[in-house]
Amino acid sequence: MCGIAGIVGLDRRPASDRCLQAMIAQLRHRGPDASATFVDRHLGLAHARLSIVDLECGQQPMHHGPLTISFNGEIYNYIELRETLVRKGHDFRTRSDTEVILHAYQEYGEGCVEHMNGQWALAIWDRHQQTLFLSRDRLGIRPLYYTQVPGRLLFASEIKALFVDPQVSRELDPRGLGQLFTFWTTLAPRTVFRQVLELPPGHNLMVHAGQVSAPSRYWQLDYREPAEPASANQLAEELRWLLEDATRLRLRADVPVGAYLSGGLDSSITAALALKISARQLQTFSVTFSESEFDERDYQKQVARFLQVRHHSLDCSGAAIADVFPEVIRHAETPVLRTAIAPLYLLSQQVHELGFKVVLTGEGADEILGGYDLFKEAKVRRFAARRPTSRMPAMLFRLLYPYLPALQSQSVAMRRAFFQVSPEALADPLFSHLPRWEMTGQLRRLFATDFLPPEQQRDLYDEVRQSLPAAFARWSPFCQAQYLETTILMPGYLLSSQGDRMAMAHSVESRYPLLDHRLAEFAACLPARLKMKGLREKHLLKRATADLVPAAITERTKQPYRAPDAKSFYRQGWQQSRAEYIEPLLARDRLRSDGVFNPNAVALLRKKIHAGKATGVRDNMAFVGLLSTQLLIDQMVRNFSPIESEVLPSSSGRSPPLSMGQPANESPTAIR
Amino acid sequence: MTTSDLSQSLRAFIDENFLFGVQTAYGDDDSLLEGSIIDSTGVLELVAHLEDTYGITIADEDLIPENLDSISGLTQFISRQGEKATVSQ
Numbered sequence: 001m002c003g004i005a006g007i008v009g010l011d012r013r014p015a016s017d018r019c020l021q022a023m024i025a026q027l028r029h030r031g032p033d034a035s036a037t038f039v040d041r042h043l044g045l046a047h048a049r050l051s052i053v054d055l056e057c058g059q060q061p062m063h064h065g066p067l068t069i070s071f072n073g074e075i076y077n078y079i080e081l082r083e084t085l086v087r088k089g090h091d092f093r094t095r096s097d098t099e100v101i102l103h104a105y106q107e108y109g110e111g112c113v114e115h116m117n118g119q120w121a122l123a124i125w126d127r128h129q130q131t132l133f134l135s136r137d138r139l140g141i142r143p144l145y146y147t148q149v150p151g152r153l154l155f156a157s158e159i160k161a162l163f164v165d166p167q168v169s170r171e172l173d174p175r176g177l178g179q180l181f182t183f184w185t186t187l188a189p190r191t192v193f194r195q196v197l198e199l200p201p202g203h204n205l206m207v208h209a210g211q212v213s214a215p216s217r218y219w220q221l222d223y224r225e226p227a228e229p230a231s232a233n234q235l236a237e238e239l240r241w242l243l244e245d246a247t248r249l250r251l252r253a254d255v256p257v258g259a260y261l262s263g264g265l266d267s268s269i270t271a272a273l274a275l276k277i278s279a280r281q282l283q284t285f286s287v288t289f290s291e292s293e294f295d296e297r298d299y300q301k302q303v304a305r306f307l308q309v310r311h312h313s314l315d316c317s318g319a320a321i322a323d324v325f326p327e328v329i330r331h332a333e334t335p336v337l338r339t340a341i342a343p344l345y346l347l348s349q350q351v352h353e354l355g356f357k358v359v360l361t362g363e364g365a366d367e368i369l370g371g372y373d374l375f376k377e378a379k380v381r382r383f384a385a386r387r388p389t390s391r392m393p394a395m396l397f398r399l400l401y402p403y404l405p406a407l408q409s410q411s412v413a414m415r416r417a418f419f420q421v422s423p424e425a426l427a428d429p430l431f432s433h434l435p436r437w438e439m440t441g442q443l444r445r446l447f448a449t450d451f452l453p454p455e456q457q458r459d460l461y462d463e464v465r466q467s468l469p470a471a472f473a474r475w476s477p478f479c480q481a482q483y484l485e486t487t488i489l490m491p492g493y494l495l496s497s498q499g500d501r502m503a504m505a506h507s508v509e510s511r512y513p514l515l516d517h518r519l520a521e522f523a524a525c526l527p528a529r530l531k532m533k534g535l536r537e538k539h540l541l542k543r544a545t546a547d548l549v550p551a552a553i554t555e556r557t558k559q560p561y562r563a564p565d566a567k568s569f570y571r572q573g574w575q576q577s578r579a580e581y582i583e584p585l586l587a588r589d590r591l592r593s594d595g596v597f598n599p600n601a602v603a604l605l606r607k608k609i610h611a612g613k614a615t616g617v618r619d620n621m622a623f624v625g626l627l628s629t630q631l632l633i634d635q636m637v638r639n640f641s642p643i644e645s646e647v648l649p650s651s652s653g654r655s656p657p658l659s660m661g662q663p664a665n666e667s668p669t670a671i672r
Numbered sequence: 673m674t675t676s677d678l679s680q681s682l683r684a685f686i687d688e689n690f691l692f693g694v695q696t697a698y699g700d701d702d703s704l705l706e707g708s709i710i711d712s713t714g715v716l717e718l719v720a721h722l723e724d725t726y727g728i729t730i731a732d733e734d735l736i737p738e739n740l741d742s743i744s745g746l747t748q749f750i751s752r753q754g755e756k757a758t759v760s761q
Contacts (some may be wrong), residue, residue, distance in 0.1 A: 404712065419738040
């Protein structure tokens with residue numbers, strides 16, 4: 001796993017090696033083992049390496065004929081793909097997956113990505129064609145951002161590397177924040193920064209002759225349920241084979257691979273499969289909390305005992321969350337509405353200290369195989385709308401959220417009212433997600449009136465509606481909900497803020513067997529009733545893996561992963577904040593000059609917090625969203641202090657003559 | 673307290689506690705739940721507020737949308753409870 005960065009002079013002015021070095025210095029946490037730059041006239045590539053496969057020969061940027069690559073990620077099927085290419089006459093110099101991509105690109109051009117099974121963000125420069133090819137994996141596991149300023153395009157694994165170029169504006173995008181305070185994430189390609197775009201998952205981008213093409217989609221899930229599906233037994237067998245194969249491929253590494261263990265079903269399955277397939281002893285890692293409402297240690301211990309793995313757990317307190325939160329936001333580069341990403345930052349630190357570079361996680365099963373409460377809720381709401389007089393839905397809603405005490409204590413009539421569905425809503429393609437988005441969208445009331453005027457907030461859903469594929473209307477309601485979850489929250493938040501960023505902050509690569517694209521494609525075409533049978537989530541997954549995990553884990557009530565939110569930042573009694581950075585960021589004058597939040601609205605929220613009454617989900621999200629936005633502004637908008645770059649060896653292309661190490665004052669990308 | 677005073681004071685509580693004090697247009701008969709103005713925690717906060725402020729005790733069977741889901745429902749409910757309390761004295 002690594003960090004990549006690059007520059008293309010669209011006006012054909014030389015790329016500045018000094019700028020490249022400054023860019024890659026910001027990504028050192030992603031690749032502490034080595035780093036290098038490459039300049040070929042107006043093109044520059046940089047790479048920071050975390051060595052995992054072919055420790056000796058996998059250095060980058062890597063060259064093959066006229067091609068040069070800077071690549072972050074893993075191509076898990078590189079051995080098979082290499083064999084195919086050898087049969088077609090390709091000669092290889094290394095055992096690395098990086099070289100396989102270069103040859104695949106030479107053989108298949110842009111279509112090479114269709115042959116790749118893995119997670120990637122990559123850039124390939126073709127000196128002969130004078131083209132730059134950028135690509136991001138199908139589901140958005142590895143990040144890739146880019147920006148265009150007059151005369152050049154810059155790209156990098158993280159936004160902070162783009163900001164070393166003083167011409168790149170660090171101004172926030174109000175609409176991006178409006179999206180984040182609705183969907184929990186911006187909608188790619190938008191980010192929270194006005195001038196920075198994200199290459200959407202499953203997309204390529206080509207730069208040629210000074211022209212930047214629009215990103216083109218090379219992959220999309222299609223939820224076509226077959227008219228005559230195979231039997232449940234056959235499908236369970238096929239699922240099991242895919243799970244094993246996906247895990248087998250993800251154990252390929254020249255360093256030890258560990259596994260996260262949350263105590264839930266998915267990470268238990270991943271760990272169990274890894275153990276079954278690999279001869280090595282497995283070590284597992286988990287977070288525990290002193291507060292029982294978040295803690296899953298009993299289940300974690302149970303799985304660890306059952307699998308006989310060496311288990312490490314990290315106890316996470318609210319104080320620890322408050323302590324690391326500024327660093328967490330510096331890495332996430334976006335506001336967040338929950339603190340749950342912070343414990344994963346602490347966990348990757350522990351994993352790193354114990355000498356691990358790679359962990360397997362269970363992420364993706366809930367989206368792909370139907371695990372979320374949101375899917376159940378949508379099912380019950382649909383049922384309730386069709387049978388308005390039935391008492392059944394009210395009872396089911398109570399069963400849905402055993403971990404929400406406020407909902408448990410409501411009357412049947414109130415519970416019905418919470419989940420009431422109007423006939424228009426039932427026909428809306430966004431039906432499943434509207435309650436969540438409406439609820440989260442209430443947080444936009446905290447915005448200063450002129451930051452995102454109400455008339456600009458009305459059409460926030462339109463962007464989602466317009467992005468839906470033509471086939472969406474033909475999919476079952478259950479699959480429609482899956483699609484929305486898999487393409488919005490999963491890449492935008494779970495795999496990014498909570499995934500890549502928290503792990504890479506400590507040079508740890510996360511691998512997701514359940515997000516193997518073959519599994520995702522297979523699961524998309526399963527009959528919805530096998531994914532969620534009645535309200536039994538991940539039915540087929542449970543069936544396919546019943547022998548791998550303790551029955552108590554398969555049958556337990558699903559608990560969403562959460563951490564203490566607003567509470568983390570206050571001492572007992574709610575009067576005093578826990579960290580020195582909090583009060584200055586929320587001071588009235590500061591809020592006014594930063595311009596995002598309405599100081600009066602914030603004052604009311606804080607009054608409620610100090611009274612110990614901010615107990616609901618909405619107030620907690622409001623506080624975490626507020627604080628993380630103010631931290632982001634403090635670190636990336638108001639003050640941005642790039643990490644100093646060391647002088648790196650710059651590798652060179654063969655011919656024509658290269659421009660290397662442009663002095664700052666001669667280069668359009670001078671670093672000030 | 674007149675019905676209009678009561679309605680004003682309920683709106684002030686809702687604005688301050690659930691809407692971060694931001695002026696929001698909603699009618700007396702509009703559903704607070706459907707408009708996402710209050711959520712499940714909000715209902716509990718509202719009930720605690722009604723009991724503290726208006727000196728009424730709300731029985732479980734009264735925790736229904738007809739009583740709690742709109743300004744007019746709330747106003748009528750509190751008035752009825754007030755009358756009951758007066759009669760029983």
